[in-house]
Amino acid sequence: xxxxxxxxxxxxxxxxxxxxxxxxxxxxxxxxxxxxxxxxxxxxxxxxxxxxxxxxxxxxxxxxxxxxxxxxxxxxxxxxxxxxxxxxxxxxxxxxxxxxxxxxxxxxxxxxxxxxxxxxxxxxxxxxxxxxxxxxxxxxxxxxxxxxxxxxxxxxxxxxxxxxxxxxxxxxxxxxxxxxxxxxxxxxxxxxxxxxxxxxxxxxxxxxxxxxxxxxxxxxxxxxxxxxxxxxxxxxxxxxxxxxxxxxxxxxxxxxxxxxxxxxxxxxxxxxxxxxx
Numbered sequence: 001x002x003x004x005x006x007x008x009x010x011x012x013x014x015x016x017x018x019x020x021x022x023x024x025x026x027x028x029x030x031x032x033x034x035x036x037x038x039x040x041x042x043x044x045x046x047x048x049x050x051x052x053x054x055x056x057x058x059x060x061x062x063x064x065x066x067x068x069x070x071x072x073x074x075x076x077x078x079x080x081x082x083x084x085x086x087x088x089x090x091x092x093x094x095x096x097x098x099x100x101x102x103x104x105x106x107x108x109x110x111x112x113x114x115x116x117x118x119x120x121x122x123x124x125x126x127x128x129x130x131x132x133x134x135x136x137x138x139x140x141x142x143x144x145x146x147x148x149x150x151x152x153x154x155x156x157x158x159x160x161x162x163x164x165x166x167x168x169x170x171x172x173x174x175x176x177x178x179x180x181x182x183x184x185x186x187x188x189x190x191x192x193x194x195x196x197x198x199x200x201x202x203x204x205x206x207x208x209x210x211x212x213x214x215x216x217x218x219x220x221x222x223x224x225x226x227x228x229x230x231x232x233x234x235x236x237x238x239x240x241x242x243x244x245x246x247x248x249x250x251x252x253x254x255x256x257x258x259x260x261x262x263x264x265x266x267x268x269x270x271x272x273x274x275x276x277x
Contacts, residue, residue: 008047008070009111014086016108019176021057022093023142024104025078027086028112038081038118040149041273046089047072047113048102057093058101065098070113073099076145076241076273077118080152087114090176092142122146122241122273124154128262129237133269134162136223136231136238138214138250141169143242146273148177150239155184155191164192164223168214168246170199172207192226214242215249233258233269241273 015027028046038044050065065071079088094100106112124135137147144167155163169175172195181193196210196217197203210217217223224231238254240247251261251270260268 008049009113011087011112011114013106013108013110013112015088016106018104020171020173023174023176024091024093025176026089026091026103026106027079028089028114029086030114031111033116035084035087035114036117038077039123040080040153041076041123041146042118042120043074043076043122043146044087044118045072045074045113045115046099046103047115048099048106050098052102053105054101055093055104057095057104059095061096061098071099071102072113072115076120076122076143076149078145078148080149082153088148090142090145090148120273122239122271124150128267132161132235134227134231134236135164136236137163137165138218138238138240138242138246139165139167140214140242140246141174142176143273144176146241147239151181151184151191155188159190162190162192162227164194164226166194166196166214166217166223168196168198168217168242170197170202172197172203172209192223194222213249214246215253218250218253231257233260237269237271239271239273247272 011028011030014029017025047070050069050071051067075089077087078090091100091103093104139147147165165181175195184191185193194217196212196214197207198213200207200211240250254270259270261270262268
């Protein structure tokens, strides 16, 4: 690696926790500089040079990138801006991808490139979301990351706003942060955690929770029964982050109930993270 490339790697890995073969939690700390303030739900870019080795689970690359060129990809920040010690990311392995197989090969003490500031509009904008509106956060896989940041920041004991998290994955071992959300649900009566898996027959022990996809959880009415009222545009806002198929499916279901997508031109009750498209 050239001196020029090394100079670009401006952050250090301080924690690497592999949740499952395909998911990991990565913490990085800027080296010699301070990351500016950000809002929960925003994202940054991470980068590594093309000559960095890829993890064992990676598939062969169709074409090798230039060895000294930084490969950059956007990742939502999972940590809260209240914590200034590190930035945390929840990363999914794309076996044939350019960057994630290299990120999965990192160890504590390795260096990585971190963009100088966060960006994005997938945030709890108080000007567009009424203070008395409840929130439903719907996600699949590593799309969970921005919601981890939001919940750690905004879910306070004194708030009257009810918040539900619906997280869909294939297997129970893919439910990152599950123990934290279970503790939140126990300690904070305004929070409801609804994990759902799509491949129950592959579980090591019988799964006792919801089966199917996040759309099935929404259609089941389990949240309406838990909250004791119908979820409608005048009392609920929905945040979506995950696969495009999930987002489009949920938008269709919500539209049938009268919800509309929020845009800069027209306020609505459906908020979608689209940077991954």
